[in-house]
Amino acid sequence: QVHLVQSGPEVKKPGSSVKVSCKASGGTFSNYGISWVRQAPGQGLEWMGGIIPVFGSANYAQKWQGRVTITADESTSSAYMELTSLRSDDTAVYYCATHGISSSANYFGFWGQGTLVTVSS
Amino acid sequence: DIQMTQSPSSLSASVGDRVNITCRASQGISNFLAWYQQKPGKVPKLLIYAASTLEPGVPSRFSGFGSGTDFTLSIGSLQPEDFAIYFCQKYGSVPLTFGGGTTVEIK
Secondary structure, X not given: OOEEEEOOOEEEOOOOOEEEEEEEEOOOHHHOEEEEEEEOOOOOXXXXXXXXXXXXXXXXXXXXXXXXXXXXXXXXXXXXXXXXXXXXXXXXEEEEEEEOOOHHHOOOOOEOOOEEEEEOO | XXXXXXXXXXXXXXXXXXXXXXXXXXXXXXXXXXXXXXXXXXXXXXXXXXXXXEOOOOOOOEEEEEEOOEEEEEEOOOOHHHOOEEEEEEOOOOOOEEOOOEEEEEO
């Protein structure tokens, strides 16, 4: 059983950046990957990208290339998602979620509680 | 990229009804298909993976089937706690893609 705890809500100005953290407990951090999924108000789920900490490199959805950076720190069992050049339509709840290392198992078994990022001038 | 299309986008049903939700992939994805349930203000919950494998703890009234491009989530006898939004998700190769969701409402 993996438990993910995310950092608290953020209010940001357009053009600024936000970095959301996700700390894992339970399980073994090197045994799974972590992805970030966004949900705008009243909308569906959107995969932004993910990382397998033991491998180190991240994959991103093309829509987010160049604007999002996902990193992980095995020493603290934490993952991070930084989104730059924020716009009002980036206002959303951002979730971290675990998935298997193998591509045949990269569905999302455990989820963080979500972090609301509000972008407003 | 592979697109996932769910239908219907919403449905109304009564307690005890059988409900089917479909998810179609724009290309074949074998059985790399998961289903999630999300209640208002809550975190999504994994119900089914590998198209038909129930996550431990998920009631047996939920079932999934399909392979290739066409998939179905079936709820055998709708219970009050099942009224929620359901999402399918294609996995395997990246990008990982979700369907648009199906809202199951009380009739």
